[in-house]
Amino acid sequence: MGPGTGAVAAGEAGGFGVYVHVPFCRSRCDYCAFATYVDRDHLFADYAEACIAEARHAVAEEGIPPATSVFFGGGTPSRLPPDLLLAILDAVPRAHGAEVTVECNPEDVTPERLAAYRAAGVTRVSIGGQSTVPHVLAGLGRRHTPGALVAAAAAAAGAGLASWNVDLIMGGAGESDEDWDRSLADLLTLDAPPPHLSVYALTVEPGTPLAADPSRHPDDDVLARRYERADDLLQGAGYRWEEISNWARPGHGCRHNRLYWARGEYRGIGSAAHSHRQGRRWWNVRTPDRYVARVRAGRSPQAGEEVLAPAQQALEALALGLRTPAGVPEAAVPDAPELAGLVERRAGRAVLTRRGRLLADAVAARLVVPAAT
Numbered sequence: 001m002g003p004g005t006g007a008v009a010a011g012e013a014g015g016f017g018v019y020v021h022v023p024f025c026r027s028r029c030d031y032c033a034f035a036t037y038v039d040r041d042h043l044f045a046d047y048a049e050a051c052i053a054e055a056r057h058a059v060a061e062e063g064i065p066p067a068t069s070v071f072f073g074g075g076t077p078s079r080l081p082p083d084l085l086l087a088i089l090d091a092v093p094r095a096h097g098a099e100v101t102v103e104c105n106p107e108d109v110t111p112e113r114l115a116a117y118r119a120a121g122v123t124r125v126s127i128g129g130q131s132t133v134p135h136v137l138a139g140l141g142r143r144h145t146p147g148a149l150v151a152a153a154a155a156a157a158g159a160g161l162a163s164w165n166v167d168l169i170m171g172g173a174g175e176s177d178e179d180w181d182r183s184l185a186d187l188l189t190l191d192a193p194p195p196h197l198s199v200y201a202l203t204v205e206p207g208t209p210l211a212a213d214p215s216r217h218p219d220d221d222v223l224a225r226r227y228e229r230a231d232d233l234l235q236g237a238g239y240r241w242e243e244i245s246n247w248a249r250p251g252h253g254c255r256h257n258r259l260y261w262a263r264g265e266y267r268g269i270g271s272a273a274h275s276h277r278q279g280r281r282w283w284n285v286r287t288p289d290r291y292v293a294r295v296r297a298g299r300s301p302q303a304g305e306e307v308l309a310p311a312q313q314a315l316e317a318l319a320l321g322l323r324t325p326a327g328v329p330e331a332a333v334p335d336a337p338e339l340a341g342l343v344e345r346r347a348g349r350a351v352l353t354r355r356g357r358l359l360a361d362a363v364a365a366r367l368v369v370p371a372a373t
């Protein structure tokens, strides 16, 4: 590999990630503020070509090392025809045994597609399920049919992948405690339940249809109750929490996520993709049209960058570590009365309690960089 390989391979988490952004969706969900588009399908081939060019440039000019994890996120990566997605993957140098994840919409998770993915080196799919309850899906503005998630889960379980994940969203309008239990139970009682689950609280993003309709905004107490219920059911079923919103069975943690949580280094490919290398962060132009135009013209797609001071980097690493069971050095969390019950101190570490996980932002706001770190 080119210059810089050794330094990058020594990223804080070990390993190096590549993130590929796929900015296409079939329809826009009411709560979504991601950089994704429903009217740009005519760009599929041009976009893939530009991603391949950017990946090759990163290899040739920046000397990025072989990726230990590759993550196709979006948007809806499974919206891209598989041959185009896999052509992008081909352009990314990968380390032996690399984890390769593709985010999928439930309707796209067919045995044929999974077989094509797996043959090309995909090891993991992450299914955006959100709920198994019809009126909850409708309240979220999701268009997929409720049975699609269970069918997709069965296909993923039978595809011979190393692992797979389902995303759920709690707090949708009209969702009762019983509905939430049902979504979890529908997944956990499958013959082969997902080995990894991500559970996100519905968040109200400015400018979305959800933001414009306060009657559908989630209630904090309800979200806390749903979170505790999910944690109880998942821990009881043999999952352990990996991060505030993520649970996995042993051996099924997501390497790419862990790289992010350890503030490791990664290269983002595609529109709106972010990169982090050697203390510098940068991001690409937001729209696929501008991205394709820039790359075609032989120009950099970069839109901006920032370099964090060492103290900021240390604080950021603490805030990320706090969200995991490894926690942070004990001295990073002040012994303040308002933090009582939110962290547990043991063996020199401070780890969030379950109540602390619900109030993680309040704890993070009080973090201090210990003199020794």
Ligand code: SF4
Binding pocket: 024, 025, 026, 027, 028, 029, 032, 033, 034, 036, 074, 075, 076, 128
């Ligand atoms: S499928 Fe995902 S990325 Fe696409 S609109 Fe819905 S939430 Fe946003």
